[in-house]
Every structure is written in structure tokens, then in C-alpha cells.
Amino acid sequence: xxxxxxxxxxxxxxxxxxxxxxxxxxxxxxxxxxxxxxxxxxxxxxxxxxxxxxxxxxxxxxxxxxxxxxxxxxxxxxxxxxxxxxxxxxxxxxxxxxxxxxxxxxxxxxxxxxxxxxxxxxxxxxxxxxxxxxxxxxxxxxxxxxxxxxxxxxxxxxxxxxxxxxxxxxxxx
Numbered sequence: 001x002x003x004x005x006x007x008x009x010x011x012x013x014x015x016x017x018x019x020x021x022x023x024x025x026x027x028x029x030x031x032x033x034x035x036x037x038x039x040x041x042x043x044x045x046x047x048x049x050x051x052x053x054x055x056x057x058x059x060x061x062x063x064x065x066x067x068x069x070x071x072x073x074x075x076x077x078x079x080x081x082x083x084x085x086x087x088x089x090x091x092x093x094x095x096x097x098x099x100x101x102x103x104x105x106x107x108x109x110x111x112x113x114x115x116x117x118x119x120x121x122x123x124x125x126x127x128x129x130x131x132x133x134x135x136x137x138x139x140x141x142x143x144x145x146x147x148x149x150x151x152x153x154x155x156x157x158x159x160x161x162x163x164x165x166x167x168x169x170x171x172x173x
Contacts, residue, residue, distance in 0.1 A: 015105030016163035025159060028109060029152035036145045037120050037127075038065035044141050059133050062141070069124040084114055101166065108162065112155035116148050 047058040095104035123144040131140040
């Protein structure tokens with residue numbers, strides 16, 4: 001047995017029947033719902049509970065990340081939207097027209113994360129417009145996290161349905 005076939009036996013390239021894909025899916029959504037606009041959500045809870053320095057630290061970190069997100073969208077937003085659209089269309093075509101299972105799996109990860117990215121831009125704009133401190137900031141971050149979790153739950157549900165269909169229909173074997 002050669003090295004190449006050993007690696008591909010250990011790392012099964014059929015995405016939906018592979019445990020690693022489901023682990024990556026869980027880690028991606030866990031991370032996305034924990035890091036709200038680049039800020040760990042436990043900082044929000046600590047700022048609400050303790051106030052003072054914790055609240056100032058949260059506001060500073062949110063301000064830095066909001067400025068970074070909005071700078072990137074102003075400077076490279078058009079190019080990024082074109083690139084992301086091209087990648088998503090390419091993955092969609094490869095996955096659902098040509099039947100490449102790995103492209104389907106990456107699409108099921110990338111498309112909803114694109115929605116979370118757009119949500120981050122929207123939240124950053126709303127924070128800059130007025131939700132910059134105190135209860136308004138905490139509320140905005142909580143809303144962002146809740147919507148992200150909803151997108152994640154829906155994404156995991158749809159991905160699971162597609163994976164089960166794919167495996168049970170014999171396409172994944």
C-alpha cells in the first residue's frame with residue numbers, strides 16, 4: 001500500500017460521510033456565534049455584569065473592529081463582493097451541476113458564512129451610527145449573535161438533510 005492511498009483511506013474525501021466534515025461544521029458555527037464582530041461574547045456578559053473597566057474594554061474592542069470592518073468594506077468592498085460571488089457561483093456550479101461532493105460541502109459552509117459576514121457589516125454600520133456604548137451596544141451585539149445562531153442552526157439543518165439525502169441515495173458511496 002502506497003502513501004497516497006493510505007492518506008486518502010484515513011481522510012475520506014466523501015464529505016458528507018466523513019466525520020471530519022461534521023466536526024469542521026460544528027467548529028465553524030461555534031466560533032461564529034462566539035466571536036461577534038471580532039469580539040468574544042463572554043466580554044459582553046462580563047461588561048454587563050461588572051461594568052467599569054470591562055465595559056470600557058468591550059467598547060474599545062468593538063470600536064476597533066467596527067472601524068476595521070467598515071474600512072475594509074469601503075476600500076475593497078466591491079472587489080470582495082465580486083470575488084466572493086464568483087467563488088460561491090463556482091462552488092455551486094461544481095457542486096450541484098457537476099456533482100462534486102467536496103464543492104457541495106464547501107458551499108454549505110461558505111454561503112451561510114457569507115450571510116454572517118454581511119450581517120457583521122450591517123451591525124458595524126448600526127454600531128457606528130449610534131449603538132456605540134452601554135445597553136445599546138450590548139443589545140446590538142446580542143441581536144447579532146442571535147441572528148448568527150439562527151443562521152447556523154438553519155445551515156446545519158439544511159446541510160444535514162442534504163448530507164443524509166446524498167448518502168442514502170447512494171451518491172456518497
